[in-house]
Amino acid sequence: MSALQVGLGVGRSRRVVGRLADLGPVTVVAAGVVAMLILVALFGPLIAPHDPTAVDPLNVYAGSSSTHLLGTDDTGRDILSRLIYGARPSLVGPAFIVAIAVTLGSGLALAAAWFGGWVDAVISRALDILFAFPGLILAIGAVAMFGPGLVAPVIALAISYTPYFARVLRSAAVRERRLPYVDTAWVQGVSARKICFAHLLPNLLPLMLAQASVAFGYALLDLAAVSFLGLGVQPPTSEWGLMVANGQPAIVAGHPQQALYAGMTVLVAVVAFNVLGEGISRRVLGKTS
């Protein structure tokens, strides 16, 4: 019987995905941009016209040309290739942030909803405290502790995103927990773990999907900001936020290409993820306007 129930849960989320097709034109365009970004992140090395680390001292700050579509940077590296190679670290980080935050958030939500009482109270209070730490401050603190790189800021941002997931999922889980079928299953001797994972969790999936898709754009933005501050991915790895920072000094000298192209890439990516996220969450939660 649990297989059937799981099947129902999966069926529900598959329906959700099936409905993504009729999201409306703007969302579809955003979905196209997102799909393109993901493809670039996956197959970047195959697409990039140049080695992103190949310097060319004779050809620094070159303008757009047929060999360098977006020109070159301060050491003559191809900007387009660096943007393409930068897609992977720029997108993998936010993906981890969201995945970790959703996992932690839904775990806490289920625990709070299932046990109730003091467990719920402690979890809720802890989440309140966590709310007091802005994500960026937490990320900077993590860098101060563990040194710069992708890992510490990603974990810090994931922790700071957790309360947003946990709060919404908790109230949904509490509502779901009160439904009669949960008690029926419990009386029938179904184990708590099975009820949580086979019944409660699948029913929270649409909400989790909605929240995750909205959070992704923000995670991308926050992590790029950390890199921009020089505390994230370190050179010579290319990453969009870092490229903006590295390209900034050249703006005053009249060579804004690198900073502007990298900045635009972040902008387009964040807008695309935001629009898609809003579209998905509207669909999933059935909200209009």
Place this chain on the structure above:
Amino acid sequence: MSSRFVLGRVAALAATLLVASFVIYVALYLAPGDPVTSLIGGTHASPSLVAQIRHEHHLDDPLFVGYARWLTSALHGDFGQSLVFRDGVGQLIGPRVGTTLLLVAYAAVLILVTGIGLGILAALRAGRLETTIVVGTTVAMGAPTFVMAIILIALFANNLGWFPVFGAGEGFGDRIWHLTLPAIALAFSYVAYVSQVTRAAVREELRGEYVETARSRGLPERFVVRRHVLRNAMGPIANVSGLTVAGLIAGTVVAERAFGINGLGSLLVDAAARKDLAVVQAIALMMVAAFVVINTLVDLLSAALDPRLAQKAVA
């Protein structure tokens, strides 16, 4: 609003601050790596010298003693010594607070005036203006501070030259002039966000049944909008704008960095990059405190604007 509600909020604020300060202290206390080693650098120091330095900086205290000492000193404005910058943390922070506060306040004013204004305009004027505002703000919401910063710098540094693109300036007028671009970069995406929330809130209230009542009583439309729709939308708007302004405290880090402004944010980034834990602790504590205090003020304001909230919270 009952005094019980206010006291409850203030007590919650104090509790949150206490726990948060403990978390900040413990996190950095447990941080891997010995600050003394990095302080002395490559030179080979005798164990007794290391022990002496550790003692001078209270690095050998047990956890709770250290925390109590740190917190009491911090409450007196003494945040200890910076091992990296070789100066009192207070001396490092003091001159920078004003700059950061001014930048945050400047951005906050931009957000409140422009964001709420655009949102109300979009909600009340259906049609092309609304579409323009909605599309514009959707794009603007994806424009993070550092992207806006380089766009503004590229625009003004070379082509227009109306505003300086570096530093914080001297004297009030000059500072405002210097901080204009940073404040715009910092406020930009938040303006978009606040305007979207404002539009949604006003729209929601316009649909309210009590608005139908007001219209059915022959009240002029302007009165209905001002005294009912906007008055009721004020609660959610104040709530979101307040949280947004609180969020500026963290966002200022990026704006200061991008425009080379010597404020708390720049100092925090430098300190983090160089593992200067005393400075990171102090600034993190101040920023978290400011964030929590603003959030509490927003809660109180929301309750004052909507008496139902205070009752619900006390009950």
Place this chain on the structure above:
Amino acid sequence: MSALLELERLRVELPVEGAMRPVIHELSLEIAPGEAVGLVGESGSGKSTTARSVMRLLPSGADISGGLRFDGVDLLGLDRRGLREFRAREVSMIFQDPRAHINPVRTIGDFLVEVLTTVRGERREAALARAEEMLRDVGITDASRRLRQHPHELSGGLLQRVMIAAALLAEPRLILADEPSTALDVTTQEEVMAILDEQRRERNVAMMFITHDLDLAAAVCDRIAVMYAGFIVEEGAASTLHAEARHPYTRALIAARPDSGARGEPLRAIPGRPLSAFEAPEGCAFATRCPHVGDVCRTTRPPLREFDGGLVACVRAAEIREGAAPAQAANGV
């Protein structure tokens, strides 16, 4: 006696998903000064829309045609200013759910005096004094404290009394009461209705009373019009309608009340579901559910005509009264 409110072949269409759908078909009704007329029907029959049409409170995009006159003035021709004056001075509306229809973040006092101070230019202190007196008239004790309270501090019954007080404060000539007691619990319902009835009579204010409850309408109204799918199907004196219902729909409504049959007898629900106005078939709107339906009912729309001292829109009314009409099995939808 000339009519205070006059609806003449009123037709209302609302935009639904891009298409215009009729909500009211050719509705004619008159209310005399001081008279109370009940508009009775199931939800979706168009009774609330009728009241909102009089107030010109329809959603934007609504299409309203026909005659709509108050004291001889064409309401459909009013400009914004004229409309405001009309709403502020001539008519007051009492809504079903006072909790939703009174602004939750402003005080009861604000709610009561806002029309007096803004439209009529009365001084706030004077207006508040009148409001306090009016609260006492509608049976609210402790009135001065109530003025300073917010809606969430009052019970539903008290709030509806506040709404009634607000309606009366405007000294209107007509009150539109849209199911004023439906959202309240049973014991409060009666109190609130009694106060509305008493105060209205005392001040000689006419009333359009909208309800789905035929008995309640009969108790407080002089005349009753029964609505079905955007049509008035029957109209007559409140005192006689009950005993002499002529339209099959009215009869079915009476038979379907919980206390109509003897104890132990099952309720006689009307077969089929109520139609919305836009679903009304070509002939009689009730034809799909009528036990007396004949071929002619399915093809021609019955006009509302005089019959037995009232008005009824049924071609077979005479046969039904004689008991001659064969009761066929109802054709469900």
